Amino acid sequence: MRIVIAEDAVLLRVGIVRLLEAEGYEVVAAVGDAEALLAAVEEHRPALALTDVRMPPGFRDEGLQAALKIRERFPEVAVLVLSQYVEERYAVRLLSGRTRALGYLLKDRVADVDEFLDAVRRVAEGGTVLDPEVVSQLLVRQQGDPLERITARERDVLVLMAQGRSNAGIAAALVVSESAVAKHINGIFSKLDIPPADYDHRRVLAVLKFLNG
Template structure:
């Protein structure tokens, strides 16, 4: 089974290489960052990619975003993500469309080698391996009203948006600058998960969510 490993820690990466190789996996590449992972998947077309969430350069969510990219470009490659934490937003995105051939395990739960290897084989065969904590946090996230994530000031701005006020009018009403209002509006769009799109008017969608909350 052709396998690519992406892990920035040299010790852990080499440990995974030895473990998987000893268990019969054909490790065709072991890399230390997300860009190298994507290049390795393109070159080797592996059946399985095992990767860390936080990798260079920023050590935030590069690995998880790369996993989403792998699933988009090479859907035949199964992906198992290892992480110290649950990155809810990208984890939900990774699991939102197609859960076959996808795994997300927390590193401190992967103490049993036999169970870990079983999870790898299950994911590679088209199954799913999800840490219970990952499932729990995504379920909580999906139940949570995104309006609750807004700060009091952002709620004020959204209320005035619902009244049909422009950014300048909102700035005047709140005695703040236009740029401050613009920052609040962008933060509202982010928290309400309203990405920029040619076909949608985010301001209207934000107001509708506010009125329906």
């Protein structure tokens, strides 16, 4: 799998490149700013673009803006965004459109090699991955919302759904049966008024509807 990386911190950029190459991925470009990221994606058409949020020259949201442009111009390219801190508005902006093959993680996750590589794989395969800390903060912000009808256990399930976990993965994390997970998910669909449709699509809609309120 061909990957393009954009990260202005040289040591972190080199570290991610080595980590991915050791896993067998081909890093075709590793750049330090958003403009170079867009040029590299256009030239190489990678399977995945991995980018920081805050990039030169302004260190505001240049990387996020580049990610949004990649989603628009190159819909076949999966995008994984890394952020130093939980920035809710950026997560919401990124997730406000098509969510297939999309991820938003805190940089701290890179230190957990297995978790980071699993996120890369799942996003490249078309999944949606959200950092659990981002989800947790968004859930706290939603207290007092009409969506309070979601139970505490259903919130737990939603957090794991947002991380891209399968029913089996959710069951293992919560130490419950898969049938119990399926029951919770159906309850979530019902409470959020999500009509019958493609199952994976309904899962994404449930997460987005809950986080966006």
